Amino acid sequence: MATITxxxxxxxxxxxxxxxxxxxxxxxxxxxxxxxAGTQFTNTSALAGNDVATFPDFxxxxxxxxxxxxxxxxxxxxxxxxxxxxxxxxxxxxVAMNPAALVTNLGDLREGGVLLINKDAFDKKGLEQAGxxxxxxxxxxxxxxxxxxxEMTKLNRLAVEGFGLSQKEADLCRNFFAMGLVFWLYDxxxxxxxxxxxxxxxxxxxxxxxxxxxxxxGYNYGETVEAMSxxxxxxxxxxxxGKYRNIMGNTALAYGLIAAARLSNKRLFLGAYxxxxxxDILHELSTHKNFDVLTFQAEDEIAAMTATVGAAFAGExxxxxxxxxxxxxxxxxxxLAVMTELPMLVINVQRGGPSTGLPTKTEQADLTQxxxxxxxxxxxxxxxARSPADCFYIVQExxxxxVRYMTPVIVLTDGYLANGSEPWKIPxxxxxxxxxxxxxxxxxxxxxxxxxARDERLARPWATPGTPQLMHRIGGLEKQDGTGNVSYDPLxxxxxxxxxxxxVALVAxxxxxxxxxxxxxxxxxxxxxxxxxxxxATAVHKVQRSGKNVSHCHLRHLNPLPRNLGQILKNFKRxxxxxxxxGQLRMILRSEYLVDAIGYNKVQGKPFSVAxxxxxxxxxxxx
Amino acid sequence: MSIDTTLPVLxxxxxxxxxxxxxxxxxxxxxxxxxxxxxxxxxxxxxxxIVFISGIGCSSRFxxxxxxxxxxxxxxxxxxxxxxxxxxxxxxxxxxxxxxGDGLSIGGNHLMHAIRRNLDINIVLFNNxxxxxxxxxxxxxxxLGQKTKSTPMGAIDNPLHPLSIAIGCEATFVARSIDTxxxxxxxxxxxxxxxxxxxxxxxxxxxxxxxxxxxxYAKDRDTKADxxxxxxxxxxxxxxxxxxxxxxxxxxxxxxxxxGKGITEDDLLFHDEKSPxxxxxxxxxxxRYEDGFPEPIxxxxxxxxxxxxxxxxQQIEEATKKKGKGDLDALFNSGDTWxxx
Numbered sequence: 001m002a003t004i005t006x007x008x009x010x011x012x013x014x015x016x017x018x019x020x021x022x023x024x025x026x027x028x029x030x031x032x033x034x035x036x037a038g039t040q041f042t043n044t045s046a047l048a049g050n051d052v053a054t055f056p057d058f059x060x061x062x063x064x065x066x067x068x069x070x071x072x073x074x075x076x077x078x079x080x081x082x083x084x085x086x087x088x089x090x091x092x093x094x095v096a097m098n099p100a101a102l103v104t105n106l107g108d109l110r111e112g113g114v115l116l117i118n119k120d121a122f123d124k125k126g127l128e129q130a131g132x133x134x135x136x137x138x139x140x141x142x143x144x145x146x147x148x149x150x151e152m153t154k155l156n157r158l159a160v161e162g163f164g165l166s167q168k169e170a171d172l173c174r175n176f177f178a179m180g181l182v183f184w185l186y187d188x189x190x191x192x193x194x195x196x197x198x199x200x201x202x203x204x205x206x207x208x209x210x211x212x213x214x215x216x217x218g219y220n221y222g223e224t225v226e227a228m229s230x231x232x233x234x235x236x237x238x239x240x241x242g243k244y245r246n247i248m249g250n251t252a253l254a255y256g257l258i259a260a261a262r263l264s265n266k267r268l269f270l271g272a273y274x275x276x277x278x279x280d281i282l283h284e285l286s287t288h289k290n291f292d293v294l295t296f297q298a299e300d301e302i303a304a305m306t307a308t309v310g311a312a313f314a315g316e317x318x319x320x321x322x323x324x325x326x327x328x329x330x331x332x333x334x335x336l337a338v339m340t341e342l343p344m345l346v347i348n349v350q351r352g353g354p355s356t357g358l359p360t361k362t363e364q365a366d367l368t369q370x371x372x373x374x375x376x377x378x379x380x381x382x383x384x385a386r387s388p389a390d391c392f393y394i395v396q397e398x399x400x401x402x403v404r405y406m407t408p409v410i411v412l413t414d415g416y417l418a419n420g421s422e423p424w425k426i427p428x429x430x431x432x433x434x435x436x437x438x439x440x441x442x443x444x445x446x447x448x449x450x451x452x453a454r455d456e457r458l459a460r461p462w463a464t465p466g467t468p469q470l471m472h473r474i475g476g477l478e479k480q481d482g483t484g485n486v487s488y489d490p491l492x493x494x495x496x497x498x499x500x501x502x503x504v505a506l507v508a509x510x511x512x513x514x515x516x517x518x519x520x521x522x523x524x525x526x527x528x529x530x531x532x533x534x535x536x537a538t539a540v541h542k543v544q545r546s547g548k549n550v551s552h553c554h555l556r557h558l559n560p561l562p563r564n565l566g567q568i569l570k571n572f573k574r575x576x577x578x579x580x581x582x583g584q585l586r587m588i589l590r591s592e593y594l595v596d597a598i599g600y601n602k603v604q605g606k607p608f609s610v611a612x613x614x615x616x617x618x619x620x621x622x623x
Numbered sequence: 624m625s626i627d628t629t630l631p632v633l634x635x636x637x638x639x640x641x642x643x644x645x646x647x648x649x650x651x652x653x654x655x656x657x658x659x660x661x662x663x664x665x666x667x668x669x670x671x672x673i674v675f676i677s678g679i680g681c682s683s684r685f686x687x688x689x690x691x692x693x694x695x696x697x698x699x700x701x702x703x704x705x706x707x708x709x710x711x712x713x714x715x716x717x718x719x720x721x722x723x724g725d726g727l728s729i730g731g732n733h734l735m736h737a738i739r740r741n742l743d744i745n746i747v748l749f750n751n752x753x754x755x756x757x758x759x760x761x762x763x764x765x766x767l768g769q770k771t772k773s774t775p776m777g778a779i780d781n782p783l784h785p786l787s788i789a790i791g792c793e794a795t796f797v798a799r800s801i802d803t804x805x806x807x808x809x810x811x812x813x814x815x816x817x818x819x820x821x822x823x824x825x826x827x828x829x830x831x832x833x834x835x836x837x838x839x840y841a842k843d844r845d846t847k848a849d850x851x852x853x854x855x856x857x858x859x860x861x862x863x864x865x866x867x868x869x870x871x872x873x874x875x876x877x878x879x880x881x882x883g884k885g886i887t888e889d890d891l892l893f894h895d896e897k898s899p900x901x902x903x904x905x906x907x908x909x910x911r912y913e914d915g916f917p918e919p920i921x922x923x924x925x926x927x928x929x930x931x932x933x934x935x936x937q938q939i940e941e942a943t944k945k946k947g948k949g950d951l952d953a954l955f956n957s958g959d960t961w962x963x964x
Contacts, residue, residue: 043959046959046961047959047961049963192959236963241963241964242962242963243960243961243962243963244960244961244962244963245956245957245958245959245960245961246958246959255954255955258949258951258954259951262949262951267711269707269710271707288949288954289938289939289941289942289943290939290942290943290945290946290947290948290949291948291949291951291954292939292943292949293939294710294711294935294936294939296706296710296935298703298736299732299733299735299736300732302700302733303700303703303706303732303733303736306696306697306704306707306733307703307704307706307707307710308707309694309696309704309707310676310694310703310704310705310706310707310708310709310711311707311708311710311711312707313694313704313707313708314707314708314711314712314715315711315712316711318707318711332697333697333700335697336696336697340694426955426956426960427955428952429951429952429955432951448641464712465671465672465674465715466671466672466692466714467671468669468671469671470671471670471671471690471691471692472692472693473640473675473686473687473692473693473694473695474693474694474695475686475687475693475694475695475696476679476695476696485642486642486687
């Protein structure tokens, strides 16, 4: 990393180092406000024109016992003057609010990195809870870092004195002190955060004033104290021209649903049951009722799914959003959706499994569940978002497929995409694809309405209750093609099973051919899907820049797969499939194309680091 | 020339679909189907505005036999399917057809939540106290000790009482009828259809193959006057062949008394289906034949309360009035933004 030292432009005597990019992690107790600190720092960096990528990492417990390792919550933000796709492998600056946070996060701080510590938390009890035998602030074990042990608790209390807060309330401002310090370190404006404080705490002016005072105190501390010797700057990134905002995956997904409904002239129905990490989709949509959005918080996951089926029958854009355990409960009703051939979306924000697993950690181990996790031959189109902002586009694409083929469609995201964020070039609604939906209004048969008559895509008509003359009955029993009457005829059953499969397979005619990043043939192609896009793209670019022949093939459509994927795989000597599971896409590629795909698999509840992917790619290239 | 805007007069046969009815000969379901076909033409609701949603079980084949919209969904989930449908389209008249296994066992949770939300739907629970479609296992309403295929030594779990459950969920309309009491059943179905909010109707239905005679005491011409009691709003609780018996409250406990001998109608419990408190209705739901009481039939409770489907759509209207119809571009551009040149 090239750094240029120059006099500070803002008049302080301290030198300023220019960086291409930097990664900061805030960590502390889950009640310490680290997610807020990280979010504010991210938004400020995005507003300053950096490309940003974030990785919030928090425990499943709302408030684990204070000071324990189980309760450590972290938020990592990577900001850069270049395009970036990942929240960063190693950390350049670590903020640790207590010993437990330090001991659990120090391993990711690079040697020579900046370490900002709340010294006041390093008392006997705190050290014991973190398992420290000696105080790391005093035993020399942190000498390889630029360590600043700051009495944050004490300084924050002094800063907020006079606003009439209790000590407990005063201590809640401490994250703003830490933020102020980091804002100074990276030469960030306090303005956006001050605006946020005014908005958020407007009803309690004393709290707003205290938080602002704490923020400024932290900033001034950095500027004043001699020990903080260097300030860093990361110049704005050269992003394509346009208007931007920072967006998280779940928010982008909710916006995408609202847009898809509006642009297809539908009301939006969301049937959902609260589940981490999908709940924010329900929260977000419930605040946008004026977009004709009806959110139904059901009594359980099964009801969320079946109410969605009911709303789809009614003629709405019906959606359910959940995570793996919830999807497992919905499986039978998803089968009903397949059988009744109604359009709807099933969103799975994947988390660590099986069972309750790791609710707040990311994983992509529900691909086979999406593909095969229902009784009977029960195919559904499956799509996966590749980045937080892509969540906006993928649901619109999924809805298009659902309507054109009269089928439920699964959209996979994951906890990392859902809570992570990136700058989003704000589209104009005029440039988004519109979808015309036609509901039949008169019988399509000579004598009666045929609810299972099919068009060239094998889609059946979407006749909705309330339409005269088109009364019909649907359900989970096997249907006679055409009439939709219950049928136990063996040949009809086989015909219907094959028809439903063929219909989903035909979607391949309607999706883009697979593209490649890199040469069209060669030694190695890296095949990825979902939220690992950023890490895989960055790793491949890095190896490509060293002059080696490697290409990247990232799949957004997983069922059906793009028509040309088989040929692409044959054009390379080897295919590497990195996944945050034990090889689910690899299994599908092997069975679909008879290729000897190589897996690179990790299931630690964490995203891939770029370094580990680069190492794997290089090892394979050198073989 | 004037345009005729009156609705066509429909007959019961207009509501019959082209499907052969496949219940066992002699099944109580036939009678319920017949009454439904008789009642619907009297409601003035066009066929296309009516939807039947069912779960799984013998009763749940019902939608196939109605020439309306319908969905034969999955086991226990009909109330949830109906909830989504009704929220989306409050203009539809939605019926849920379920049974004692479907509604109270696998689908108990959905039933409870549909009722407490008071969606404007009509739930008809066919209670035959047995699993018929799976060929004769005991159900959640089978009496203690009942010997079935899965309980050769007798059922050992306490039965559920559908109306007690519904009233416990504060259902706004609760009624009971009997498959063979055709006029009474028709009247109850009609009142249920006309009630705004969730209507819950338990129908004693005979499964003549796997649990024949389960309700004989209530159906038999000779005994029914003594074993059932027809509820009438504002009237005292009187029953018996010669209307010689009544129900009197002793504290909070009902007791059977003989009229005459110093006891007049004024001493009896008067039925009040409009009582805002569900206590009386609950007490009536606890009157059981096996405890020496006549079992009430008719409308237990009929009160007005806000409906979920109505409120959910009102919130959309309110939000639209307050914030204006949502503007996509304003939404996308909300929050902090910056421009890259």
